[in-house]
Amino acid sequence: MDAVFKALADPTRRSLLDELFREDGQTLGALEARFDITRFAVMKHLKLLEAAGLVVSRRRGREKLHFLNPVPIRLVHDRWVSKYAEPWAEGLSGLKSRLEDPMEKVFEIYIRTTPERLWEAITDPEIRSKYNFGARVTSDWTPGSRFEMSAPGAPGPLGEGRNLEVDPPRKLVQNMVALWSDEAKSEGTSRVTWEIEPVGDSCRLTVTHDELREGAFEELYGGWPMILSGLKTWLETGELLTTPGSLLYGTP
Known part of the structure; x- marks a missing residue:
């Protein structure tokens, strides 16, 4: 559970979860467009959320979708x-x-x-x-x-x-x-x-x-x-x- 608490401690990661709560199954590009940070930073936050089990990714054709x-x-x-x-x-x-x-x-x-x-x-x-x-x-x-x-x-x-x-x-x-x-x-x-x-x-x-x-x-x-x-x-x-x-x- 430590990884979950650590992931939730960051406001940007909480905002990413809020975005997936609002609309599930989004691509990295769609999520990036909602934040004033770099694509790499969004990707890094998503990896931490995935490591904590809070986000699951699935491939659909060429797209990689992220689910809460x-x-x-x-x-x-x-x-x-x-x-x-x-x-x-x-x-x-x-x-x-x-x-x-x-x-x-x-x-x-x-x-x-x-x-x-x-x-x-x-x-x-x-x-x-x-x-x-x-x-x-x-x-x-x-x-x-x-x-x-x-x-x-x-x-x-x-x-x-x-x-x-x-x-x-x-x-x-x-x-x-x-x-x-x-x-x-x-x-x-x-x-x-x-x-x-x-x-x-x-x-x-x-x-x-x-x-x-x-x-x-x-x-x-x-x-x-x-x-x-x-x-x-x-x-x-x-x-x-x-x-x-x-x-x-x-x-x-």
Whole structure:
């Protein structure tokens, strides 16, 4: 967490995060145009933010796009804020909406575990319920198969979709229709990609939620930082996060 605090200590880096919060997936050139500093200085700040896990970059054709990764801030909140303040602050509230191109959200986290154990935690319904708001995801986890999200405390199904690519323990690609509210359901189908990469004695988990309508209902993707921080906590400590979000559809 020291790298996160160090990265946040600089006002320019905080402003870069504000810009990505305002409009995610920007190029270096687009970000540079918003600051009265050199391209090299912006690049240096972005590298420090990437090293802290606060920014994730992705190539799209010839462009390199930068995405805000709110998961490290969520982890800081879990450790230092949630003990004293309830309910949880929503990590992505106030995002400006536009109605132009499909939207993409990228979340990245490092977890001290093996790829096999992480895959099990993603696909086992009982384990999944421990960090996914009490919801279970059931499927036979074969390519083309269906999955359903449900919970004993929910009035009906919470979500459904199809497994587009299943490559254990490396990659899972799913399309998804959220059913937990009328607003979420009205957004239609989006896509979620889970990518697991071993790094030393840990794994880097990248979750990409894309094919979202620009300006999509925030509830559709805003829970990922809480889900991933809960997943990390459970795998590394065996403990559950007992927050309003984790207790939404059940009890730990």
